[in-house]
Amino acid sequence: xxxxxxxxPNFSEGQDSEKIEAIVQALLAGPDVYLLGxxxxxxxxxxxxxxxxxxxxxxxAALRAIxxxxxxxxxxxxxxxxxxxxxxxVVPFVPIKGATLADCADxxxxxxxxxxxxxxxxxxxxxxxxxxxxxxxxEHIRRGQFERLREEVRTNPERRPxxxxxxxxxxxxxxxxxxxxFLIAYNINLNTSNVELAKAIAxxxxxxxxxxxxxxxxxxxxxARNLAQVSMNLTDFETTSIGTVFDAVQxxxxxxxVTIASSEIVGLVPRQAIEEVAAHYLKIQNFHSDIILENxxxxxxGAGT
Amino acid sequence: xxxxxxxxPNFSEGQDSEKIEAIVQALLAGPDVYLLGxxxxxxxxxxxxxxxxxxxxxxxAALRAIxxxxxxxxxxxxxxxxxxxxxxxVVPFVPIKGATLADCADxxxxxxxxxxxxxxxxxxxxxxxxxxxxxxxxEHIRRGQFERLREEVRTNPERRPxxxxxxxxxxxxxxxxxxxxFLIAYNINLNTSNVELAKAIAxxxxxxxxxxxxxxxxxxxxxARNLAQVSMNLTDFETTSIGTVFDAVQxxxxxxxVTIASSEIVGLVPRQAIEEVAAHYLKIQNFHSDIILENxxxxxxGAGT
Numbered sequence: 001x002x003x004x005x006x007x008x009p010n011f012s013e014g015q016d017s018e019k020i021e022a023i024v025q026a027l028l029a030g031p032d033v034y035l036l037g038x039x040x041x042x043x044x045x046x047x048x049x050x051x052x053x054x055x056x057x058x059x060x061a062a063l064r065a066i067x068x069x070x071x072x073x074x075x076x077x078x079x080x081x082x083x084x085x086x087x088x089x090v091v092p093f094v095p096i097k098g099a100t101l102a103d104c105a106d107x108x109x110x111x112x113x114x115x116x117x118x119x120x121x122x123x124x125x126x127x128x129x130x131x132x133x134x135x136x137x138x139e140h141i142r143r144g145q146f147e148r149l150r151e152e153v154r155t156n157p158e159r160r161p162x163x164x165x166x167x168x169x170x171x172x173x174x175x176x177x178x179x180x181x182f183l184i185a186y187n188i189n190l191n192t193s194n195v196e197l198a199k200a201i202a203x204x205x206x207x208x209x210x211x212x213x214x215x216x217x218x219x220x221x222x223x224a225r226n227l228a229q230v231s232m233n234l235t236d237f238e239t240t241s242i243g244t245v246f247d248a249v250q251x252x253x254x255x256x257x258v259t260i261a262s263s264e265i266v267g268l269v270p271r272q273a274i275e276e277v278a279a280h281y282l283k284i285q286n287f288h289s290d291i292i293l294e295n296x297x298x299x300x301x302g303a304g305t
Numbered sequence: 306x307x308x309x310x311x312x313x314p315n316f317s318e319g320q321d322s323e324k325i326e327a328i329v330q331a332l333l334a335g336p337d338v339y340l341l342g343x344x345x346x347x348x349x350x351x352x353x354x355x356x357x358x359x360x361x362x363x364x365x366a367a368l369r370a371i372x373x374x375x376x377x378x379x380x381x382x383x384x385x386x387x388x389x390x391x392x393x394x395v396v397p398f399v400p401i402k403g404a405t406l407a408d409c410a411d412x413x414x415x416x417x418x419x420x421x422x423x424x425x426x427x428x429x430x431x432x433x434x435x436x437x438x439x440x441x442x443x444e445h446i447r448r449g450q451f452e453r454l455r456e457e458v459r460t461n462p463e464r465r466p467x468x469x470x471x472x473x474x475x476x477x478x479x480x481x482x483x484x485x486x487f488l489i490a491y492n493i494n495l496n497t498s499n500v501e502l503a504k505a506i507a508x509x510x511x512x513x514x515x516x517x518x519x520x521x522x523x524x525x526x527x528x529a530r531n532l533a534q535v536s537m538n539l540t541d542f543e544t545t546s547i548g549t550v551f552d553a554v555q556x557x558x559x560x561x562x563v564t565i566a567s568s569e570i571v572g573l574v575p576r577q578a579i580e581e582v583a584a585h586y587l588k589i590q591n592f593h594s595d596i597i598l599e600n601x602x603x604x605x606x607g608a609g610t
Contacts, residue, residue, distance in 0.1 A: 001606060034605045052602065096598070182598070246587055262588045268598040271576075278582035282551055283567045293401070293487070293573040297357065300339045301306060 001032065003098035005058045005107065006182070007051055009091045011069050012084045014045040019072045024049060026068035032057035037267070045080025046089070050267075055099060059111045062091050063118065066111075070119050070172035075146045083139075085146045086121065086173035090138065093129075093179050104179035105129040112177040113163050119172070122153070122164025127178040131162060138176055146173045184234040184273060185266035186242060188249045191259045195221040198228035201252045205230075205245070212240045212248060227261060237273045243280035306337065308403035310363045310412065311487070312356055315394045316374050317383050319350040324377045329354060331373035337362035341573070350385025351394070355572075360404060364416045367396050368423065371416075375424050375477035380451045388444075390451045391426065391478035395443065398434075398484050409484035410434040417482040418468050426477050427458070427469025433484040436467060443481055451478045489539040489578060490571035491547060493554045496564045500526040503533035506557045510535075510550070517545045517553060532566060542578045548585035 013019050020040060027049065028035060036050040053061050066088045073087035091111060093104040108129035115123045124141045125131055135141055144152065150168045152159045160166075161174060168174050190198055198219030203209055206217040214236030220229050230249055234240060250260055272289070279287035289295045318324050325345060332354065333340060341355040358366050371393045378392035396416060398409040413434035420428045429446045430436055440446055449457065455473045457464045465471075466479060473479050495503055503524030508514050511522040519541030525534050535554055539545060555565055577594070584592035594600045 004602065034602075036601060036605060052605075096602070242583075242587065260588060262590045264589060265596055267596075268601055269596055271597050271599045274583045274597060275579055277587060278547075278579045281586040282547065282582060283565060284569060285567045291570055291572075291574055292576050292579060294576045296341060296573055297309065297339075297401070300341060300357070 001054055001097075003055045004052050004096040005055065005099050005104060006036070006094040006096050007053065007058050007062050007091065008094065009049055009062060009065055010084075010089045011047045011049070011065075011073065012045065012075060012078050012080070012087055012089050013069075013073050014041045014043075014047050014080060020047045020049075022072060023065050023068045027051060027061050027065040029064060030057060030061055033061040041082075043080070044082035045078060046082045046084065052096065055103065055107070058093065059107045059114075062093075062111050063114055066091070066115050066121065066175060067119055070121060070169065074171040075173045076171060078146075083142055083145050084173075085142050085149050086169075086175040087171065088121075088175045090126075091175060091177045092127065093177075094182050095179075096182070101128050101179055101181060108177045108179045112175075115175055115177070116161075116163035119169070120164075121169040121172050122161035122167075122174045124174060124176045125162045125178070126176050127180040129177060129179040135162075138178070141176055149174065181236055181238075182270055184237050184242065184269050186232050186234055186245065186263065187266065188230045188232075188246065188263045189222065189225070189261040190228045190230070190253055191261045192228050193221070193226045194258075195219055195228045197253070197256050197258060198230050201230050201249055202232075204252055205248050206232075212245060214240045215245060237270070237276075241276045241280060242269075242273055243277045306359055306402075308360045309357050309401040310360065310404050310409060311341070311399040311401050312358065312363050312367050312396065313399065314354050314367060314370055314396045315389075316352045316354070316370075316378065317350065317380060317385070317389045317392055317394050318374075318378050319346045319348075319352050319385060325352045325354075327377060328370050328373045332356060332366050332370040334369060335362060335366055338366040346387075348385070349387035350383060351387045351389065357401065360408065360412070363398065364412045364419075367398075367416050368419055371396070371420050371426065371480060372424050375426060375474065379476040380478045381476060383451075388447055388450050389478075390447050390454050391474075391480040392476065393426075393480045395431075396480060396482045397432065398482075399487050400484075401487070406433050406484055406486060413482045413484045417480075420480055420482070421466075421468035424474070424477070425469075426474040427466035427472075427479045429479060429481045430467045431481050431483045433486075434482060440467075443483070446481055454479060486541055486543075487575055489542050489547065489574050491537045491539055491550065491568065492571065493535045493537070493551065493568045494527065494530070494566045495533045495535070495558055496566045497533050498526070498531045499563075500524055500533045502558070502561050502563060503535050506535050506554055507537075509557055510553050511537075517550060519545045520550060542575070542581075546581045546585065547574075547578055548582045 033053045038049045040047045069087045105128050112123035126138045130136045154166045202217035202219040205211040216233040338358045343354045345352045374392045417428035431443045435441045459471045507522035507524040510516040521538040
């Protein structure tokens with residue numbers, strides 16, 4: 001595959017695994033689509049499916065899943081702690097290889113348009129696919145969730161979908177479609193059970209408080225392990241690397257005389273982000289991927305390695 | 306290629322690039338052989354060629370190069386600062402993928418045997434290919450170089466080759482063939498011009514002085530940059546990682562109130578070694594390669610990625 005685009009649709013069903021399996025099967029019922037993972041969360045009553053495809057296949061796969069989800073999930077009967085407005089709630093496209101964020105925005109817009117045309121589900125464009133700068137932020141679009149959006153879309157022009165009219169789909173609601181960069185979910189565990197410290201560090205380092213660009217952070221308590229954790233999303237690891245984040249948390253922790261117990265990457269991390277960590281801590285100047293044996297081999301031997 | 310074996314022959318010619326080019330062409334004149342690099346050193350009057358091949362191709366490629374080198378290089382007219390005993394001086398085989406060190410020892414022994422049979426060049430087996438434990442160390446075999454070995458091989462049974470008789474090849478001398486693990490050439494630059502400190506650190510950390518296993522180290526002065534450098538070969542990075550070495554040098558430097566300016570990898574480094582550095586400094590528990598996006602993609606999509 002010369003081009004690889006990731007798609008991470010979220011579905012408003014986290015309890016009935018047969019329904020999620022049916023949606024995944026619809027998604028996979030076409031060429032050049034590969035499943036990377038699926039996670040169901042009972043409390044959130046939500047599932048996150050991760051798959052990859054090509055420029056040609058990834059959007060059609062998402063549309064098959066959106067169609068199937070609209071047959072199986074009825075938001076009128078849905079309850080969960082995670083905010084949602086659609087059976088297929090969000091559909092972000094992420095450039096992985098041979099594609100740009102702009103390419104993914106094009107795909108997102110086409111999927112948004114086709115979701116409305118084929119299934120009569122209104123769609124909103126967010127993040128890098130947004131046409132309206134106010135809609136870059138998903139939380140702004142989803143405010144009030146399915147129940148309130150269903151009312152407000154009729155009367156408030158500000159809440160009108162990018163594709164669709166004055167009514168949400170009666171059971172499938174509305175879907176938000178995006179293009180965004182790869183997101184690294186990264187947590188740092190502190191050698192303390194003091195969750196207030198984790199919260200204070202999160203407030204200090206996160207972008208929204210003027211901290212590190214591309215860092216979302218909260219402080220949480222891991223009761224089973226008796227540890228406080230700084231739980232983060234790194235939305236732009238090329239701007240703020242994992243090493244920079246680790247050093248910033250360590251600096252704040254040291255100030256409070258607390259050490260870092262461990263850290264963890266949830267899900268997947270791009271190779272480049274890991275190579276940058278090595279170059280950062282070893283102070284390797286002019287580090288480039290080509291000094292890595294396997295990369296050189298791949299370049300010399302070609303795709304057949 | 307399911308199996309990848311690296312071979313790094315050293316030839317006693319570092320000035321005449323046409324000769325080295327002819328040797329490289331001989332090497333490449335067969336299937337499944339790929340050149341990774343070649344470096345000529347005028348002062349050493351020696352060239353290092355790095356290539357890869359399969360279990361079937363790598364030995365024959367080395368033999369073609371050994372044969373061509375014996376036609377082009379005459380040790381009677383060779384002068385250089387690097388010790389040497391043959392036109393093709395050393396031929397180590399290194400397991401990279403789908404092969405073990407024992408596989409490489411088998412290939413090394415066959416190449417050693419065929420070098421004697423085809424070209425009448427006596428051969429010595431060293432490192433993991435050695436049949437005699439005393440011969441594990443190349444320097445022991447090469448003691449006195451071409452000129453003295455040529456005399457001593459006739460009279461001293463201890464200096465007899467593994468393949469061959471009482472005479473070296475009149476112009477091509479003798480060749481040492483080995484199997485060894487991948488070697489990482491790694492240098493750490495200190496924020497001082499005091500080369501005595503670099504030497505003291507090297508003595509402290511190197512395996513031969515009871516320091517870190519698999520670490521060879523010397524202290525050198527980088528005159529142009531006015532820096533002292535700890536220059537190392539890591540011969541077993543799975544036992545002693547790059548991170549462990551960096552920390553050990555940093556600890557000794559800190560004791561002398563000197564910081565590390567930078568570090569550098571010379572040549573290639575296996576991906577695993579870089580991933581270990583990231584896991585080490587981020588304190589990631591249970592780190593495994595499968596959390597790296599590209600590795601997961603390769604596994605899901607298969608060889609066609």
